[in-house]
Amino acid sequence: MNINQNxxxxxxxxxxxxxxxxxxxCHANELVHYLRxxxxxxxxxxxxxxxxxxxxxxYFPAAHHQVLLEIMRHITGGCKVFYLTGNHDEMxxxxxxxxxxxxxxxxxxxxxxxxKRAWIFHGDVFDLSVNTGKWLARIGGKSYDYLIVLNRMIxxxxxxxxxxxxSISKKIKASVKKAVSFVGDFEExxxxxxxxxxxxxxxxxxxxxxxxxxxxxxxxxxLYLNSGxxxxxxxxxxxxxxxxxxxFYDLELENILKDATQEIASNLPAELLxxxxxxxxxxxx
Numbered sequence: 001m002n003i004n005q006n007x008x009x010x011x012x013x014x015x016x017x018x019x020x021x022x023x024x025x026c027h028a029n030e031l032v033h034y035l036r037x038x039x040x041x042x043x044x045x046x047x048x049x050x051x052x053x054x055x056x057x058x059y060f061p062a063a064h065h066q067v068l069l070e071i072m073r074h075i076t077g078g079c080k081v082f083y084l085t086g087n088h089d090e091m092x093x094x095x096x097x098x099x100x101x102x103x104x105x106x107x108x109x110x111x112x113x114x115x116k117r118a119w120i121f122h123g124d125v126f127d128l129s130v131n132t133g134k135w136l137a138r139i140g141g142k143s144y145d146y147l148i149v150l151n152r153m154i155x156x157x158x159x160x161x162x163x164x165x166x167s168i169s170k171k172i173k174a175s176v177k178k179a180v181s182f183v184g185d186f187e188e189x190x191x192x193x194x195x196x197x198x199x200x201x202x203x204x205x206x207x208x209x210x211x212x213x214x215x216x217x218x219x220x221x222x223l224y225l226n227s228g229x230x231x232x233x234x235x236x237x238x239x240x241x242x243x244x245x246x247x248f249y250d251l252e253l254e255n256i257l258k259d260a261t262q263e264i265a266s267n268l269p270a271e272l273l274x275x276x277x278x279x280x281x282x283x284x285x
Contacts, residue, residue: 010039013113013239017046017122017205018229020088021064023054025231028063030249034236035070043071043079044109046205046227047086047122054088075102082109086206087124114242116200123206126189187224191215194222201225201244203237210235210246 194202210228228235234249
């Protein structure tokens with residue numbers, strides 16, 4: 001799907017995380033559409049972009065390759081890209097602090113944004129499942145992968161019936177996270193550390209829950225942000241001139257597809273369009 005060049009949005013900063021390339025649950029096509037619809041000055045890939053734990057499946061289809069190509073396109077176009085390591089791509093941590101042109105591989109990042117400081121890291125440092133129970137997390141990851149595929153099939157049927165999609169995994173995932181985590185509330189722990197160090201923003205991934213909220217304790221306050229994922233939520237964080245927003249692909253899909261439809265229609269002979277609505281031109285899968 002091509003995006004009309006006139007509709008590409010310029011964004012100061014975009015943060016995505018938990019893409020999990022190499023797994024069946026990854027919504028790579030949707031991410032490609034999103035990456036083609038934006039022109040960020042800085043792109044932060046906040047961990048678990050490539051799923052090293054699942055690489056043994058030898059599953060890496062064309063759409064997953066295309067995500068990497070879109071990232072490369074942004075780099076060659078002058079976008080500064082920071083790849084922050086997560087627990088599923090921890091094999092890259094041995095190469096941390098690698099800098100090649102506009103590409104930077106790091107474990108954590110501090111950005112100055114209009115006079116304020118943003119502390120950005122994946123967040124697995126707070127998760128007991130990474131520190132002491134990796135074998136359990138790997139087993140759970142395989143089951144979760146199959147659950148996502150099942151959930152997709154169920155949602156396809158529900159959409160055909162005109163009903164809302166459901167997330168089978170969210171309640172299960174939430175209960176498992178509570179069982180294996182010693183930190184209690186992930187958001188509160190991250191925010192407390194950020195306040196202690198005097199940051200204005202703290203940005204995480206890892207827990208697959210997009211969020212934007214002010215957190216206050218007796219020592220101060222901080223804006224906590226989470227970029228969500230591209231497995232279920234299909235979300236990203238966007239920053240422009242002092243303002244943060246959560247991008248929801250499902251909510252913005254209509255605009256993205258409208259732009260693509262107009263682009264396709266503009267390249268078709270006029271006689272082919274007679275008697276057809278533009279909604280018939282594009283396959284929205």
